[in-house]
Amino acid sequence: MSYIIKNLRTKQWIMIFIGIIASIVYVVVAGFVVLIIQNFVDLISGIKQPDWLVPDPNDKLRATINLTALSLGLIIISFFIKVIGRIILLKQTLLAANLLKNQLYYKINLISLEQFYQYQRSTLINRLNVDYFKLEKAAINVLVYMIENIFEVFVYIGFSIALSGYLSLIYLFFIPLVIFLIIHGSKKTKDHYKKSYQSLDNLYQVIRENIIGVKVVRTFNLEDFQSLRYDNHHKQWLKSVLRADLILAMMWKLIFLAINIFITLTLVTAGYLNKTNSSLTPGVVIAFLNYLTYTSYVVIGICDYVLNILKTRSAKQRIKEILDLKEEVELNTAIFDEIVGKISINGLDFKYEQNNFNVLNKINLTIKPKDNIGIIGSIGSGKSTLCKLIAKINNAPDNMIMIDNVDINKYQTRHIRQSVAIDFQKKQLFSGTIKLNILKANSDADQDRINQVLDHSCANEFINNLDDKLEHNLIEFANNLSGGQKARICIARTLIRDSKIMIFDDSLSALDNITAKKVLDKILANYQNRTKIFVSQQIRTIKDLDKIIVLDQGNVVGYDTHKNLLTSCEVYKQIYDSQKRIGDEV
Incomplete structure (x- = not known):
């Protein structure tokens, strides 16, 4: 994830700052909506009518209408602010993530063949796709959701303290308990997720071999053998994932248990304090419970994001291994005459x-x-x-x-x-037309030159019999051509240079x-x-x-x-x- 954040430019940081400001405004406005709910409860119960709603303290209808209009207005405003902020943050995060993917792609093209051969192809594909998307998801979680959730925690705790300092002491026990559960759970799952990545690489390798070597597998009746290999690697992957998910499931159950316990403690404490504190009205208690509940779910969200980030540590390390590979540095700047051929x-x-x-x-x-x-x-x-x-x-x-x-x-x-x-x-050909494959060696070649090399390689003998001739589409690995046809196209591609x-x-x-x-x-x-x-x-x-x-x-x-x-x-x-x-x- 840090690799994605490093790709952010000054302009993108400015846009992200604007998006974060929009998120803060949304959180504050949403917090005020809860206070309006408190006034609703007190107004309906007849305990207290806010002086700032209407001049006449006995005009409950006007007070109710004003509260309704105010709450709806704030909800609509907060909705649009939230949408704008999310769009800004999501767009900038995806732009930065796309830069990382480009870096990975170009890095693989620039490393030496010796380094390329150190990794299985399935591993490289896995790192460019699965691992990259995990980092992208982690970056989105942090920049788009987690930062907003962190502000929500502080704002809701602030409003809770404003309502009742005594009840707010519950946060001192609740939040540390959740953090402890997260840290303990993450330590237990780290090794299991690392093993699952390794098993997944092996699994993809078997799948790739089955797809590419399907003719060999069927010719020598290797279906059972390959299925056994697949089952073994799949069981290893499943074993690691199940152990990690079991630990996470237990952690979530403990967190939800803690939430219910602390809500119960809040009600008991509020009932006790209400005997000596007349300002602790039902509206205040309901508003506080709303803040506590919101804070609970926000903390759960933060827990989920943190766990996802922790899961990506192995993916980050695998991406780092690719980015740290030394490129074939072009140290030679000397320009020599055209090569003669000795x-x-x-x-x-x-x-x-x-x-x-x-x-x-x-x-x-x-x-x-x-x-x-x-x-x-x-x-x-x-x-x-x-x-x-x-x-x-x-x-x-x-x-x-x-x-x-x-x-x-x-x-x-x-x-x-x-x-x-x-x-x-x-013989390696790419999916696409025959003409496109030939021009990969010399994109500037005109049609006359193409016709020449087709004649010199005798490829025109079969291409002219195709309905769409040079525009004939090749499937992956040109498996819709015979070996001799592929060989002649490859010869033409070499000659056209x-x-x-x-x-x-x-x-x-x-x-x-x-x-x-x-x-x-x-x-x-x-x-x-x-x-x-x-x-x-x-x-x-x-x-x-x-x-x-x-x-x-x-x-x-x-x-x-x-x-x-x-x-x-x-x-x-x-x-x-x-x-x-x-x-x-x-």
């Missing part, structure tokens, strides 16, 4: 933070501008990792990767993103042999002045390229032409032979 890798060692072993070992390579390079190797040999390092998706150690003889880390990240385009192994270095990570594996050959030939023919890297599992896809990098367990075991590798690289020869044996004519 890549030099000098003794590159690399491992992921969560691993204690190297994924790549002592990589030494030189790729000339405009070269067409293939990369092949067994699964887990480091092919995709090498591509991500060249594209600066993952950060390489200093002076290990050079682009045009300049350390890649000295380039501005934006410069590298413009100069190195990569089609990832996992027209970067000096293009990387295609296993981009052709989802295509049939004829289409893959057509796409490769078109890319080689139309982008001759670009450095191109093709990762493939099949030799036939890359055998005609200028050179082929052979990776094995993170090591470069071969870097030469197809013909030379057949005689000089045992790993490459084994791959070649294995693909021939399974019936492929390499």
